[in-house]
Amino acid sequence: MLIRRPADIKSSEITDPLIYRQRREFIKGAAAISALAALPLRADAATKLSGVKKSTYTVDEVLTPFNDITTYNNFYEFGTDKASPAIQARNFVPRPWTVTVEGMVKRPMTFDIDDLMKWPLEERVYRLRCVEGWSMVIPWTGFPLNEILKRVEPTGSAKFVEFTSLNDPKRMPGQRSPVLDWPYVEGLRLDEAQHPLTLMVVGLYGEVLPNQNGAPLRLAVPWKYGFKSAKSIVRIRLVEKAPISSWMRATPNEYGFFSNVNPDVDHPRWSQSKERRIGEFLKRKTLPFNGYGAQVAAMYAGMDLRKFF
Amino acid sequence: MAKAALFFVCLIPLGRLVWLAFNGGLGANPIEFITRSTGTWTLVLLLVTLSITPLRKLTGYNALIRVRRMLGLFAFFYVCLHFTTYIWLDQFFEWASILKDIKKRPFITVGFASFVLLIPLALTSTNAMMRRLGRRWQQLHRLVYLIGIGGVVHYWWLVKKDITQPALYALVLALLLGYRLTLWLQARKRVAPPPAPITPVNLASHK
Ligand code: HEM
16 A cells, blocks of 8 residues: 555654653643743643553553544544544643532542543553444553542432533533534443443543543543544533433434444445545444444343344 | 646645655644545535536636536545545455445445546546537536535544534635526526426427
8 A cells, every 4th residue: 555654653653651751740840831921731641641551451452653643533522523632632731620529429529630640540452433434442540430430429210321411611612512412421330330341531642631632531431433432521410310411312223322333224325334444445344332342242132232222 | 737737736635645655744633634535525626616607607717617627537536535545545455344434324425426437427427528528518417416415424423423514615616606696597487488387399399
């Protein structure tokens, strides 16, 4: 093939971490000074996360380059073109930031993102399969969503979990257009939300999560199509009835509540049997539950997955 | 001179793709990029071709007609690239899956139909064919209206949610076809005598 791409070596891989961090400190100091000069202070994407454990929930596949993961994004809050979040989210400042957990819980709580970042973090390499027919392999950093759920203690009547993303057209220019019903809403069944694979993500490639990937806090639910993994989450609500997600509201016949990756159930307008792994030439077969069937299929035993798509 | 310049202008989108391909500029999903780019330029060139007649009539600048064929053939050239990208880079000659797409995916069905309809127009674009077909040449080439509509519908049906782009193309197409429709209706009002009853006599005279 003629198509050539530059090698994706990140500076952090070349530079000794100690020097790197010292440099960061220096830059921070410099930034503090320049703040006096009223220069905008960037949110610290690209800051290395420390004390991250490697998790065993990791697939042994070639990682998608950092550059592809951060320039090819479906994040309609920052434009509908996949190249535009990297540009339009550049000056987004994901601070101050809290996430409120409420609804059918014994102890509703509000967490500050800077506190969440101090929780034990682990790195997991997950597959991501977009409903559009492409996929990536991504090293996320985060903690299981269940860590939050355990603390708030869902009541017996809580059956579903609803996730709401930030609604702020001033900071998210894509929201000035009514492509979707803002704010972005997604949902999981409680057992799906409690599943050990369901990850709250705060980092990518060992660094603070870039804005265009859903900073400061997003979900990664690897056995479902990408849009189920809500980004820039500000509220988590435990509810009795299945939430109506933004995509279900937009086109009910094309997007169902579960949206598990399923090669046998086509999107009404295109096939889901194959996918193009970003960076590869030939398409590969899409796996049921995106290859996580051994871990998750039991949750759907006896369900007609054509009906509950 | 001007025509030669236009020829090279029409090659710029292809040149850009080649340049980007060699400089890592096609993004994370190069095949999607190429498919979309060649599709976009097919539609743009179709609409530019369709705008020649209205422009000519509105400006009285008749020399425009001399570039119309070239523009139409470039539209055909880009749809061939677009189709080849799909068959080769996207589907990698998986005929079963290609046939299934054409049958089952309405946006592919419509795109494919438009492509197939363009073939006879390209084949009959020579002077010799024009002469040979006479009045039927024009009738045949009116298919381009249908092809334009097909192209816009194809685009409309393939976008996931944000229909801004296809809506813009639809608007331009509506203006271009609306202009022709208006002229046609006016002409009919001016010349059409009250419809004559159909009798064997005037049927014969229409032979
Ligand atoms: C006159 C005929 C055609 C025209 C005017 C046309 C035009 C277009 C346009 C404007 C796009 C969207 C570009 C964008 O997203 O920016 C597109 C995409 C596409 N077209 Fe066509 N096309 C035609 C024929 C075909 C044919 C024959 C096929 C295949 C059999 C085809 C397959 C596709 C595919 C697969 C896409 C990309 C869908 C995606 O990336 O989501 N098109 N085309």
